Amino acid sequence: MSTPAPAPRAGAEGDGFFLPDFCQAPAVLAIVLIAALLGFVLALGRLSAGGEFWIELARTSAFLLWAGLLCAGALCRARPWLARKPLRSTIGWSLGIMVGIVALLSEALYLLGRWWAARFGTPSEIFPDAQAAFVLPNVLIAGVVGALALRYFYVSRQWRRSVELEARARIHALQARIRPHFLFNSMNTIAALTRTQPARAEEAIEDLADLFRVTLSDARAQIPLREELEVARIYQRIEQLRMGERLCVEWDVAALPARAIVPSLLLQPLLENAIGHGIEPLPAGGTVTVQGWLDGDTIVLEVANPLPADGAGATRRGNRMALDNVRQRLELAFPGRSGVDVRDADGRFCVRLWFPLVMHDRSEDGDVASQRADRVS
Amino acid sequence: MDDTATPTVGPDKLRALIVDDEAPARDRLRRMLEELQDVAVVGEAANGAEALTRCAALDPDLVLLDVRMPGMDGIEAARHLGTFEEPPAVIFTTAYDEYALAAFEAQAVGYLLKPVRREKLARAIRHAARVAGPQLARLADQAQIGKRRSQICARLGEQLRLVPVADVLYFTAEQKYVTMRHRGGRDLIDESLRALEDEFAPEFVRIHRNSLVARQYVAAVERTAEGQLIVRFKDCDETLQVSRRNAAEALRQIRAGA
Numbered sequence: 001m002s003t004p005a006p007a008p009r010a011g012a013e014g015d016g017f018f019l020p021d022f023c024q025a026p027a028v029l030a031i032v033l034i035a036a037l038l039g040f041v042l043a044l045g046r047l048s049a050g051g052e053f054w055i056e057l058a059r060t061s062a063f064l065l066w067a068g069l070l071c072a073g074a075l076c077r078a079r080p081w082l083a084r085k086p087l088r089s090t091i092g093w094s095l096g097i098m099v100g101i102v103a104l105l106s107e108a109l110y111l112l113g114r115w116w117a118a119r120f121g122t123p124s125e126i127f128p129d130a131q132a133a134f135v136l137p138n139v140l141i142a143g144v145v146g147a148l149a150l151r152y153f154y155v156s157r158q159w160r161r162s163v164e165l166e167a168r169a170r171i172h173a174l175q176a177r178i179r180p181h182f183l184f185n186s187m188n189t190i191a192a193l194t195r196t197q198p199a200r201a202e203e204a205i206e207d208l209a210d211l212f213r214v215t216l217s218d219a220r221a222q223i224p225l226r227e228e229l230e231v232a233r234i235y236q237r238i239e240q241l242r243m244g245e246r247l248c249v250e251w252d253v254a255a256l257p258a259r260a261i262v263p264s265l266l267l268q269p270l271l272e273n274a275i276g277h278g279i280e281p282l283p284a285g286g287t288v289t290v291q292g293w294l295d296g297d298t299i300v301l302e303v304a305n306p307l308p309a310d311g312a313g314a315t316r317r318g319n320r321m322a323l324d325n326v327r328q329r330l331e332l333a334f335p336g337r338s339g340v341d342v343r344d345a346d347g348r349f350c351v352r353l354w355f356p357l358v359m360h361d362r363s364e365d366g367d368v369a370s371q372r373a374d375r376v377s
Numbered sequence: 378m379d380d381t382a383t384p385t386v387g388p389d390k391l392r393a394l395i396v397d398d399e400a401p402a403r404d405r406l407r408r409m410l411e412e413l414q415d416v417a418v419v420g421e422a423a424n425g426a427e428a429l430t431r432c433a434a435l436d437p438d439l440v441l442l443d444v445r446m447p448g449m450d451g452i453e454a455a456r457h458l459g460t461f462e463e464p465p466a467v468i469f470t471t472a473y474d475e476y477a478l479a480a481f482e483a484q485a486v487g488y489l490l491k492p493v494r495r496e497k498l499a500r501a502i503r504h505a506a507r508v509a510g511p512q513l514a515r516l517a518d519q520a521q522i523g524k525r526r527s528q529i530c531a532r533l534g535e536q537l538r539l540v541p542v543a544d545v546l547y548f549t550a551e552q553k554y555v556t557m558r559h560r561g562g563r564d565l566i567d568e569s570l571r572a573l574e575d576e577f578a579p580e581f582v583r584i585h586r587n588s589l590v591a592r593q594y595v596a597a598v599e600r601t602a603e604g605q606l607i608v609r610f611k612d613c614d615e616t617l618q619v620s621r622r623n624a625a626e627a628l629r630q631i632r633a634g635a
Contacts (some may be wrong), residue, residue: 023401161555184472185399191492192405242399283424283448 004281015259017083018157019150022072031072033062059126067105067142071098079373096147100327102142106135166329182238182272204241208236224360225299226258231269232290237242239275246285247275253292259360260299269322270303270351278305278349297357304350323351330355385420390417394435395469396428397443402491406441406470408599414539416502418626425449426539429457429530433537437465437561441489444471444522445589452477452522456513458528463477480519484512493552493553508554527556531564538564546594546610547617548573549588560612570600584608585620592634 020027039061046056076081076095082090098257106128113127130317186208193201214231236249249271267290274288286306293300323340330353338355393416397403405420410416411469418578419435422428424446432440440458442451451469456466469488471477481488487501510517519526529545545559550570574581574589575624581589596611598619606619608631619627 168417180473188405188491188493189399189401191399194403195408241401244400246398278444281447283426 001039015081018078018154019075019082019090021079021155022076027057028069028072031068032065035068036061039064055126063105063109067102070101070105071146074098074101091150094150095143099139099142099148103139104136106138107131109256110299111132117299126316126339164332167332183243186238189238197310204238205239211238211268214268217264221264222261223264224258225260225262228262228264228267229253229256229292231265232271235268235271245276245280245283246282247279248285248286248287250289255294256292256299257357257359259295261360262299262355262359263329266326266330266353267303270301270353273322273351274303274305274349278307281308294357295354297347298354299357301353302350304348307347307349323371326353334358388560390415391439392417392435392437392439393439393502394428394431394437394465395421395441396425396446396454397441398423398446399443402470404444405410406498409495410441412495413502414497416515423452425451425457426528428454429539430537432458432461432465433532438465439502440465440467442467442469444469444474444477444520449527450522452513452517452520453528455508455528456526457528458518459508459513460530461532462470464507466507468501468505474520477520477522480516483519484508484516486512486516529566529568531557531566533565540564542564542577543592543593545581546607546613547588547590548581549589549617558615560611579634581632582624582634584627585618586622588617590617592631595631597633598628598631 019020022028022031040058042060042064043053045059048051070345075094080092082093085093110128110131113123113129116127118122123129126196134341157357186204190201190204190208193204211231211234233251236247237319240247271288271290279286288305291304292301323342330340334355338353341352341354343350383630393410395403395406395410395418397406400423403423407418407421410418415461416439419437420431422431425448428440428442429449431437437568441617442452442455445455451471451494454471455467458467467487469481469486470491470493471488472491478488480486487505489497489501525543528539528541531540540559540561542602546558546560546572548557548566549556554565555568555570555573557566570583570587570589577589580592582592582595590608590610594610594612595608597609599607599609601607607616608626609616
């Protein structure tokens with residue numbers, strides 16, 4: 001791919017309107033497939049009536065294809081206007097548009113058949129020969145199928161929303177659940193530093209404030225990777241005060257594009273897990289490694305921590321909730337194009353995230369080369 | 378204030394040991410305790426095991442014990458302390474631990490929330506009391522941490538030895554004492570076989586009225602020429618008898634672990 005993918009815009013699925021955007025390639029493809037299948041079904045249905053199957057199939061499919069594409073085109077153009085209407089009139093208008101298009105198309109076909117017969121002397125099998133028997137059933141079918149389709153779009157929109165809401169609720173539950181212990185421990189550390197090392201105490205309060213600003217903000221927010229890395233570093237600084245030499249974090253993220261857009265709080269929960277389940281149970285401490293690199297157009301982040309000898313099971317259990325949460329949010333941001341893999345290797349617990357590279361959308365950003373050159377220092 | 382390495386404390390002062398895995402937390406507690414009139418800090422420890430050796434050597438009156446620590450946690454350390462001849466008073470400290478807090482309340486054990494307040498620290502010290510073994514066992518159960526100890530503490534006067542439970546081959550009871558046979562030798566411990574069995578089943582199996590064996594170290598169960606069942610151990614050529622009464626159940630449990 002030579003151009004950076006656009007930042008996810010508030011488009012088809014994001015604006016809360018239940019009609020899908022029919023100008024998108026997947027929607028058009030779906031309509032073509034549905035028209036072909038429906039044509040096949042209708043042609044089969046008429047076999048018993050003694051029709052010629054292949055001609056029946058050809059003319060039904062062609063008719064449905066044109067009807068479908070015309071309806072999609074009209075709804076696509078009308079979509080911004082429909083989106084502003086109340087639900088009832090949106091449904092009424094959409095249905096009206098579909099029925100109207102089918103009625104006009106049927107009538108046009110009938111007239112074309114008449115013209116053909118007049119021009120060449122013999123009526124073609126392709127065209128309908130009776131006006132009322134052709135147009136009226138088509139209008140009724142369009143009404144029923146259109147109403148079913150609208151109902152389907154509405155229900156699937158509701159379903160998608162409830163899934164999204166559930167994901168958000170889980171994020172909040174996770175945030176609420178991991179915070180208290182960390183918060184009170186940090187407060188205790190700061191209380192200890194206040195008199196002996198006031199400068200470090202001040203720094204710790206600033207770090208804590210920054211961290212909470214991110215965790216308390218909208219968990220669906222997308223931020224530049226640079227900021228996400230900074231949040232993880234702030235988190236590490238606070239833990240470092242507490243754990244001292246027991247905690248060592250090795251960063252290897254120089255190859256990451258700083259301005260890539262990522263869902264917030266991807267890396268920090270992984271680091272928190274690695275420290276909480278990997279380092280804290282070890283009396284002598286250990287090393288967490290954070291690595292990041294670009295694999296073509298995919299960003300890969302990897303966090304690894306030592307597996308405590310007998311606590312491997314507990315580590316995995318404790319990790320699962322945060323990992324599920326991260327996986328879910330990645331899926332929400334990059335449907336079908338992201339993943340979270342977990343593995344144990346050489347006594348280390350290793351979590352790997354991968355998701356597509358999406359650049360911060362700024363018009364003055366120029367070409368990809370200049371963006372790629374903008375690396376995290 | 379006394380700053381020498383071997384703390385010599387006035388007879389009227391309470392001798393305190395601070396146990397916390399975080400250095401800043403220890404520093405703060407030490408400073409606060411030193412500001413109190415009648416307390417002297419005699420030492421610090423960074424985890425449960427260290428706390429036990431310090432306690433054996435320093436014999437403090439009071440231990441401030443963090444709940445969450447690597448290796449041996451505070452509640453397990455307190456249970457070992459409970460087996461000391463003259464156990465110190467214990468005050469637990471924790472930043473946030475729902476289960477532990479509920480357990481402390483239920484068992485009326487002294488505890489402090491971090492960051493600790495001066496007045497609360499002073500009050501907790503005034504009311505600090507020794508905690509008894511059974512009380513601590515219930516506490517561990519309720520707090521859902523330190524439920525079963527990871528190590529067994531053997532004492533010989535001032536000497537203290539911590540043996541990981543994973544290293545224990547068997548326990549045998551002889552008259553008043555229980556002998557613990559482990560990979561590093563054998564030690565006497567002051568605990569009942571019954572309590573050990575309750576705590577460490579099913580990893581330890583009762584094969585006789587007076588012996589409890591670690592399932593993982595059983596190499597074989599054999600029948601001698603006289604018809605007596607015996608247990609053979611891995612990495613050790615000792616054998617123990619299986620009593621007729623325990624035979625069926627013991628064999629079932631040993632096989633379940635194989």
